[in-house]
Amino acid sequence: MREISAAKCFxxxxxxxxxxxxxTKTEMKFSVFTPPADVHGEGPYPTLYxxxxxxxxEENFIIKSGFQRYAAxxxxxxxxxxxxxxxxxxxxxxxxxxxxxxAAGFYCNATQAPWSEHYQMYDYITKELPALxxxxxxxxxxxxxxxGHSMGGHGALTVHLKNPKQFKTCSAFAPIVAPSQVPWGRxxxxxxxxxxxxSWADYDATxxxxxxxxxxxxxxxxxxxxxxxxxxLKPELFAAAAQAAGQKxxxxxxxxxxxxxxxxxxxxxxxxxxxxxxx
Amino acid sequence: MREISAAKCFxxxxxxxxxxxxxTKTEMKFSVFTPPADVHGEGPYPTLYxxxxxxxxEENFIIKSGFQRYAAxxxxxxxxxxxxxxxxxxxxxxxxxxxxxxAAGFYCNATQAPWSEHYQMYDYITKELPALxxxxxxxxxxxxxxxGHSMGGHGALTVHLKNPKQFKTCSAFAPIVAPSQVPWGRxxxxxxxxxxxxSWADYDATxxxxxxxxxxxxxxxxxxxxxxxxxxLKPELFAAAAQAAGQKxxxxxxxxxxxxxxxxxxxxxxxxxxxxxxx
Numbered sequence: 294m295r296e297i298s299a300a301k302c303f304x305x306x307x308x309x310x311x312x313x314x315x316x317t318k319t320e321m322k323f324s325v326f327t328p329p330a331d332v333h334g335e336g337p338y339p340t341l342y343x344x345x346x347x348x349x350x351e352e353n354f355i356i357k358s359g360f361q362r363y364a365a366x367x368x369x370x371x372x373x374x375x376x377x378x379x380x381x382x383x384x385x386x387x388x389x390x391x392x393x394x395x396a397a398g399f400y401c402n403a404t405q406a407p408w409s410e411h412y413q414m415y416d417y418i419t420k421e422l423p424a425l426x427x428x429x430x431x432x433x434x435x436x437x438x439x440x441g442h443s444m445g446g447h448g449a450l451t452v453h454l455k456n457p458k459q460f461k462t463c464s465a466f467a468p469i470v471a472p473s474q475v476p477w478g479r480x481x482x483x484x485x486x487x488x489x490x491x492s493w494a495d496y497d498a499t500x501x502x503x504x505x506x507x508x509x510x511x512x513x514x515x516x517x518x519x520x521x522x523x524x525x526l527k528p529e530l531f532a533a534a535a536q537a538a539g540q541k542x543x544x545x546x547x548x549x550x551x552x553x554x555x556x557x558x559x560x561x562x563x564x565x566x567x568x569x570x571x572x
Numbered sequence: 573m574r575e576i577s578a579a580k581c582f583x584x585x586x587x588x589x590x591x592x593x594x595x596t597k598t599e600m601k602f603s604v605f606t607p608p609a610d611v612h613g614e615g616p617y618p619t620l621y622x623x624x625x626x627x628x629x630e631e632n633f634i635i636k637s638g639f640q641r642y643a644a645x646x647x648x649x650x651x652x653x654x655x656x657x658x659x660x661x662x663x664x665x666x667x668x669x670x671x672x673x674x675a676a677g678f679y680c681n682a683t684q685a686p687w688s689e690h691y692q693m694y695d696y697i698t699k700e701l702p703a704l705x706x707x708x709x710x711x712x713x714x715x716x717x718x719x720g721h722s723m724g725g726h727g728a729l730t731v732h733l734k735n736p737k738q739f740k741t742c743s744a745f746a747p748i749v750a751p752s753q754v755p756w757g758r759x760x761x762x763x764x765x766x767x768x769x770x771s772w773a774d775y776d777a778t779x780x781x782x783x784x785x786x787x788x789x790x791x792x793x794x795x796x797x798x799x800x801x802x803x804x805l806k807p808e809l810f811a812a813a814a815q816a817a818g819q820k821x822x823x824x825x826x827x828x829x830x831x832x833x834x835x836x837x838x839x840x841x842x843x844x845x846x847x848x849x850x851x
Binding site (some may be wrong): 559 | 578638795835
């Protein structure tokens with residue numbers, strides 16, 4: 294782990310690290326916020342993983358969301374990985390589209406060439422990165438949750454549902470809940486996972502929750518003025534599947550909010566408190 | 573005024589507008605946050621002008637600082653202009669340096685060619701923009717303050733000291749307090765105002781406060797880990813001049829904070845409360 298940057302923020306410390314990933318065979322960067330030791334002690338701290346959406350790097354959330362204020366007050370460590378492998382030899386969308394390839398790893402393990410060589414984001418998020426930070430940082434491995442936005446909301450839901458003992462709490466802002474049924478997800482999965490749609494089910498929150506609901510409560514906030522709501526997000530699909538399966542889930546429709554960080558910032562304190570109370 | 577963007581944020585509304593400026597003879601953009609009407613009524617609202625630092629546009633503060641949470645709670649309107657004229661025909665630093673020309677207008681009226689044609693930021697900030705927004709938006713002209721960061725802290729201090737009845741309250745984060753005595757200011761003023769340093773005094777907060785202190789209290793926060801502290805900022809020069817002149821001023825040295833938005837974000841709530849209590 295190499296420290297790329299660090300700054301004091303709300304009494305805590307916001308840093309970015311880089312390391313050579315065995316999962317993606319690239320250098321990967323991730324952000325780490327550590328709460329103030331003079332308030333919360335030296336740790337280990339309850340820890341949240343933040344998964345970002347399309348077009349983001351490890352930087353967007355730490356610059357745009359304002360989460361540090363709440364994490365500092367609540368004593369939470371927050372870790373934010375990048376959204377895909379990057380660098381020489383990592384293939385991108387042939388047309389350079391924003392919704393596939395670089396910054397669009399969809400938190401899955403690709404099985405199809407040429408993507409499978411580097412796009413192993415599921416293993417990276419659920420295995421390699423937690424092992425790395427648990428070894429190097431004051432992370433409390435027994436009190437860990439996950440949350441995210443849009444593509445990262447999809448990541449948070451699927452990572453939690455598949456690993457409910459590892460990622461005990463889960464929330465999402467404007468998540469892609471049914472990637473197999475919407476254009477963003479169908480494009481990504483057809484390339485990363487191939488034409489056989491049965492292989493997609495393992496990365497689809499709406500399919501997963503029907504098969505294996507978790508014992509946690511899941512919190513979802515969704516803005517009603519979100520331009521992607523009707524075509525790409527469709528939270529009602531997850532809500533219906535969760536209800537049928539007995540998964541506790543709260544989907545809050547927030548009047549007039551769009552898909553931006555202004556929406557995330559507005560409801561972020563609620564989410565951090567939600568996780569803290571349950572960890 | 574043309575609306576460029578708008579989004580709901582903390583119950584209020586964050587917008588960006590563009591208009592054709594008579595001061596700069598260019599299109600100018602500025603941001604406007606309006607607090608939630610269901611909490612604070614339809615206005616007019618007490619209003620703060622935020623002046624940004626080198627390299628910034630009207631966007632940095634609204635994306636990176638998290639001020640909307642506090643402005644929404646306190647019922648403040650916040651207006652954030654760009655930091656220089658831009659566009660075809662606007663001259664820039666011949667070497668493309670970040671500290672002069674585009675994004676570095678230093679909130680003065682240039683008197684020297686070729687800068688004087690467009691770089692009329694003092695008139696823009698103190699006359700044209702206030703007249704425009706007072707006409708079009710629910711701004712309470714009798715309750716207006718100014719604050720800013722770095723070059724924008726210089727702007728806030730000078731704009732307040734020269735117009736204490738118009739900009740009644742003033743605070744700054746890591747301001748340039750004595751531009752005539754530091755490299756950033758000397759470079760900018762020698763181009764914008766010319767070689768005769770007597771003309772610089774009218775835009776130098778440390779010189780101004782000695783001649784005409786205001787009746788307001790001025791709040792300054794400065795990080796001790798700020799890489800620009802010793803060479804460019806020198807808050808002790810302003811503190812000494814203010815004390816000698818009877819200007820009430822509080823300069824708080826904040827241990828371990830740097831020059832970034834992580835520092836601004838940490839102490840922003842204090843500043844907004846400071847202004848609200850005094851307006």
